[in-house]
Amino acid sequence: MTATLDPDRLETVFPDKKPLYPEGEARAEAERCLYCVDAPCIKACPTEIDIPTFIKKIASGNVRGAAQTIFAQNLLGYSCARVCPVEVLCEGSCVYNAWEREPIKIGRLQRYATDAVMDPSTAPIFSPKPRTTGRKVALIGAGPASLACAGYLALEGVEAVIFEKRPVSGGLNTWGIAPYKLKADDALLEISWIERMGVEIRHGVEIGRDITGAQLLDQYDAVFIGVGLGDDTRLGIPGEDGPGVMGAVAWIEEMKLHMKRGTRIGRVIVVGGGNTAIDVARECASLGGAEVSMVYRRGHEQMSGYVHEMMGARKERVRLIEHTQPVAVLRGAGGDVTGLRCVRTEGGKNVAGSDHDIPCDLVAVAIGQSKLRAVARELPGVALDARGCVVCDPTTGRTGNPKVYSGGDCTNGGKEVVNAVADGRNAARTMLAAFAGQSGAG
Amino acid sequence: MADLSIDFCGIKSPNPFWLASAPPANTGEQVMRAFDAGWGGAVWKTLGDPIVNVTSRFAAVDLGTYKMMGLNNIELITDRPLDVNLREIAEVKKRYPKHAVIASLMTETKEDWRVLIKRCEDVGVDGLELNFGCPHGMCERGMGSSVGQEPKLLQEITSWTKEFARTPVLVKLTPNTGDITEPGFAAVAGGADGISLINTIKSIIGVDLDRMVPFPRVAGASSNGGYCGPAVKPIALHMVAALAREPGIARVPISGIGGISTWREAAEFIALGCTSVQVCTAVMHYGYRIVEDLIQGLSSYLDEHGMKSVNELRGRAVPSYQEWGDLDLAYKLVAKIDKDKCIGCQLCVTACNDGAHQCIFTGPDDRERPPHAHTHGKAIAPVPLPIGKHAGSRVPWVDEPECVGCNLCQLVCPVSGCITMEESRTGPPETWNDRVAQGRARVPGGIHD
Ligand SMILES: Cc1cc2nc3c(=O)[nH]c(=O)nc-3n(C[C@H](O)[C@H](O)[C@H](O)COP(=O)(O)OP(=O)(O)OC[C@H]3O[C@@H](n4cnc5c(N)ncnc54)[C@H](O)[C@@H]3O)c2cc1C
Ligand SMILES: Cc1cc2nc3c(=O)[nH]c(=O)nc-3n(C[C@H](O)[C@H](O)[C@H](O)COP(=O)(O)O)c2cc1C
Numbered sequence: 001m002t003a004t005l006d007p008d009r010l011e012t013v014f015p016d017k018k019p020l021y022p023e024g025e026a027r028a029e030a031e032r033c034l035y036c037v038d039a040p041c042i043k044a045c046p047t048e049i050d051i052p053t054f055i056k057k058i059a060s061g062n063v064r065g066a067a068q069t070i071f072a073q074n075l076l077g078y079s080c081a082r083v084c085p086v087e088v089l090c091e092g093s094c095v096y097n098a099w100e101r102e103p104i105k106i107g108r109l110q111r112y113a114t115d116a117v118m119d120p121s122t123a124p125i126f127s128p129k130p131r132t133t134g135r136k137v138a139l140i141g142a143g144p145a146s147l148a149c150a151g152y153l154a155l156e157g158v159e160a161v162i163f164e165k166r167p168v169s170g171g172l173n174t175w176g177i178a179p180y181k182l183k184a185d186d187a188l189l190e191i192s193w194i195e196r197m198g199v200e201i202r203h204g205v206e207i208g209r210d211i212t213g214a215q216l217l218d219q220y221d222a223v224f225i226g227v228g229l230g231d232d233t234r235l236g237i238p239g240e241d242g243p244g245v246m247g248a249v250a251w252i253e254e255m256k257l258h259m260k261r262g263t264r265i266g267r268v269i270v271v272g273g274g275n276t277a278i279d280v281a282r283e284c285a286s287l288g289g290a291e292v293s294m295v296y297r298r299g300h301e302q303m304s305g306y307v308h309e310m311m312g313a314r315k316e317r318v319r320l321i322e323h324t325q326p327v328a329v330l331r332g333a334g335g336d337v338t339g340l341r342c343v344r345t346e347g348g349k350n351v352a353g354s355d356h357d358i359p360c361d362l363v364a365v366a367i368g369q370s371k372l373r374a375v376a377r378e379l380p381g382v383a384l385d386a387r388g389c390v391v392c393d394p395t396t397g398r399t400g401n402p403k404v405y406s407g408g409d410c411t412n413g414g415k416e417v418v419n420a421v422a423d424g425r426n427a428a429r430t431m432l433a434a435f436a437g438q439s440g441a442g
Numbered sequence: 443m444a445d446l447s448i449d450f451c452g453i454k455s456p457n458p459f460w461l462a463s464a465p466p467a468n469t470g471e472q473v474m475r476a477f478d479a480g481w482g483g484a485v486w487k488t489l490g491d492p493i494v495n496v497t498s499r500f501a502a503v504d505l506g507t508y509k510m511m512g513l514n515n516i517e518l519i520t521d522r523p524l525d526v527n528l529r530e531i532a533e534v535k536k537r538y539p540k541h542a543v544i545a546s547l548m549t550e551t552k553e554d555w556r557v558l559i560k561r562c563e564d565v566g567v568d569g570l571e572l573n574f575g576c577p578h579g580m581c582e583r584g585m586g587s588s589v590g591q592e593p594k595l596l597q598e599i600t601s602w603t604k605e606f607a608r609t610p611v612l613v614k615l616t617p618n619t620g621d622i623t624e625p626g627f628a629a630v631a632g633g634a635d636g637i638s639l640i641n642t643i644k645s646i647i648g649v650d651l652d653r654m655v656p657f658p659r660v661a662g663a664s665s666n667g668g669y670c671g672p673a674v675k676p677i678a679l680h681m682v683a684a685l686a687r688e689p690g691i692a693r694v695p696i697s698g699i700g701g702i703s704t705w706r707e708a709a710e711f712i713a714l715g716c717t718s719v720q721v722c723t724a725v726m727h728y729g730y731r732i733v734e735d736l737i738q739g740l741s742s743y744l745d746e747h748g749m750k751s752v753n754e755l756r757g758r759a760v761p762s763y764q765e766w767g768d769l770d771l772a773y774k775l776v777a778k779i780d781k782d783k784c785i786g787c788q789l790c791v792t793a794c795n796d797g798a799h800q801c802i803f804t805g806p807d808d809r810e811r812p813p814h815a816h817t818h819g820k821a822i823a824p825v826p827l828p829i830g831k832h833a834g835s836r837v838p839w840v841d842e843p844e845c846v847g848c849n850l851c852q853l854v855c856p857v858s859g860c861i862t863m864e865e866s867r868t869g870p871p872e873t874w875n876d877r878v879a880q881g882r883a884r885v886p887g888g889i890h891d
């Protein structure tokens with residue numbers, strides 16, 4: 001890592017929502033697992049971790065073995081343990097739910113196993129194979145997709161070089177995740193663990209600006225596109241430009257990496273109904289925001305954010321204002337934001353004459369992120385779909401160019417870290433098979 | 443990674459983990475799947491003249507949500523024709539030459555033993571295990587535990603088999619005996635090359651209270667069965683250790699059996715003197731896949747403790763298994779409760795007051811202390827707390843001079859690390875046997891005082 005994090009940054013005030021289990025509790029929870037055969041939790045996990053096996057290993061005190069089982073399928077199992085929406089993935093499918101009992105706390109058990117081996121002082125879990133393959137892969141963007149892909153390649157003796165335009169690695173996993181799930185320094189701890197497998201990260205290099213796609217294709221045996229998504233989408237309403245109005249993802253990045261402890265959060269309006277909107281609202285509410293409201297143009301049933309997250313937000317005093325659409329940002333004489341002018345909506349249409357003003361100091365716009373199209377366009381044969389996502393086969397990561405692979409948010413339009421990891425891993429496996437085939441033939 | 447391979451009286455195995463002679467080692471197809479999963483050896487389901495089984499055959503004790511903490515069975519030896527079993531053994535040995543395949547045997551006459559041993563050795567088994575342990579059905583016919591319970595008979599039959607056998611002979615002992623060293627010595631005297639133990643413990647696991655028939659029910663009746671699974675581990679461990687500390691017995695290797703389901707238990711058996719371990723119930727419960735944890739967990743443990751081979755672990759805990767009279771009476775432990783970790787369940791209070799020595803209390807610690815006496819805590823009665831007062835007042839406190847260090851409170855405490863036992867001592871080491879030797883064995887207040 002090049003950039004160092006300010007130890008006094010604002011995100012450090014958040015306590016962990018799901019703290020590390022002490023040994024006894026981890027074992028007790030692990031003992032509850034039924035060790036199902038053909039377990040539904042495995043199928044619900046996008047990376048198909050052998051969950052019952054790792055849990056039984058925790059129960060026996062074989063914590064390293066548990067971590068090995070996790071990392072065999074999910075190299076970012078440390079992050080995923082904290083950031084995965086387990087309620088709708090593994091834990092949501094645990095057979096205990098059908099039995100109307102608390103599902104096994106798979107996420108917390110995974111954290112217990114992976115936390116134990118992350119520290120540089122613990123004996124390495126993996127020994128990367130020597131670099132005898134002579135193969136080199138370039139990866140664009142240091143987010144979860146590229147990190148997983150690069151790590152699995154490095155373990156098999158392939159030279160993996162990641163190009164990252166920012167000074168910090170990790171993509172949204174470092175600067176987008178709600179800090180009560182994962183803090184930036186923990187995300188970076190995992191990345192340095194992956195770097196110790198032999199992955200190289202070159203910061204401050206933007207593909208398309210500093211190095212062209214053609215150069216990469218020329219110098220490397222394969223290229224992986226893991227650029228994620230672009231800037232927050234704008235509302236396009238009067239008064240939007242200027243201080244006090246921020247894209248939600250940009251605000252979260254600012255809060256996680258740059259704002260200082262003690263920063264005061266005033267009255268906040270979050271525009272949107274997805275998980276990013278709920279995250280910003282919960283973060284502002286936890287930071288003591290005087291009044292935090294979400295403004296959403298349809299009803300709560302239509303929200304794309306998870307129900308469990310919205311329930312959590314309500315408990316934290318976040319107000320949901322449904323069927324409402326912003327039309328203008330109001331500013332005072334000094335230019336400061338004073339409120340948001342909104343109209344009510346009905347059946348998706350604005351109701352005439354329903355204008356009303358909601359006072360606030362900050363507007364966070366969480367209505368989506370733009371697509372980064374430039375990199376794909378630099379690489380011949382790589383296509384973008386109508387939404388602007390890179391077209392690839394989700395099981396292999398193959399694009400229209402046989403040397404180019406892709407995965408993560410830039411291919412699926414924005415899912416979870418675990419999906420990006422699965423994509424990166426699958427691309428690595430496809431590349432390794434392709435390399436083996438090529439050298440076998442030659 | 444530590445070397446897990448073993449040599450058990452000439453029987454080589456890639457690791458110490460063997461399937462016990464039981465349903466998981468019933469057929470060649472099973473044993474091969476087990477070897478693929480990582481098992482190092484298998485003791486085939488006991489061979490002899492095929493039998494007829496009853497249904498049902500199993501019953502279990504559950505503990506909370508944990509199923510099959512103890513398992514009971516009234517199954518007999520193999521019900522498959524001998525030639526089928528032998529053909530499959532030959533096939534397994536051909537495909538898995540490096541794995542250990544041991545035939546468990548049970549029959550009656552000397553001639554039967556001769557033929558059975560020859561036929562097994564002809565198909566290439568690596569060793570033989572004499573089943574002198576089965577405590578149900580077969581013992582009524584004069585075999586199994588009825589041999590294991592008669593040291594003379596056990597010795598005689600063992601010596602017959604040694605006349606015929608070219609491969610190593612293991613004697614599998616029954617725990618249904620008063621002193622396990624008696625059959626242990628008899629086996630060695632009969633020429634056994636190794637000993638395995640324990641077979642199942644004679645048991646009745648429960649009663650169907652509507653039908654008034656014990657479990658497992660066979661039509662309108664039941665029979666005593668053999669008990670195994672996690673519940674029997676402590677009994678098995680003791681028996682293993684009892685043999686391991688007898689030099690006259692421990693000169694032959696021991697294969698430990700009984701309640702092993704994780705690497706930790708396997709390590710315990712090895713530390714108490716076993717060269718290999720065998721598993722039945724845990725495989726019946728969870729399948730062959732558990733061997734991954736056995737192998738990984740044991741290797742990590744060995745690595746972490748700087749042991750290059752599993753052989754370095756063997757018997758390490760045997761010297762510290764001593765007579766009670768040699769334990770240090772001056773060593774003391776006192777319970778300490780971590781106020782920050784305590785959740786106020788007060789299970790320790792009840793356990794100590796009703797089940798131990800009346801020295802954990804709730805409420806403010808501001809009463810006068812009675813002089814320290816052997817009658818624990820008589821003068822201190824717990825004061826009921828005014829509800830809602832004293833924040834954190836559910837945290838109990840220990841009257842330390844009265845604590846006898848039994849550690850019951852620590853065992854019942856649900857919060858890990860909340861109650862710790864602090865070490866101290868009352869003087870230089872002194873044992874009961876020292877006191878007997880010095881004529882100080884009398885404690886005041888006895889029958890004649
Ligand atoms: C607010 C928010 C909260 C979230 N919370 C969760 C959560 O709780 N749990 C969860 O599982 N998921 C969550 N997600 C989603 C998750 O963060 C993403 O799905 C995941 O990070 C995608 O990984 P990626 O590798 O595809 O892309 P990214 O993480 O976006 O990484 C892409 C990287 O590529 C770099 N890059 C882009 N273009 C170039 C270029 N031309 N040259 C070099 N580098 C480039 C970027 O700087 C970035 O570092 C959240 C997302 C957001 C926005
Ligand atoms: C259903 C069942 C059948 C068994 N059959 C045999 C047998 O044929 N021969 C034998 O030596 N032991 C037999 N055993 C005993 C086991 O080999 C083993 O000694 C015992 O179950 C203890 O180990 P465990 O706690 O791992 O189950 C049997 C056990 C069970 C549960």
Ligand code: SF4
Pocket residue numbers: 032033034035036037039040041042051052093094095096104106
């Ligand atoms: S579904 Fe639940 S009980 Fe079954 S293996 Fe997974 S965590 Fe265990």
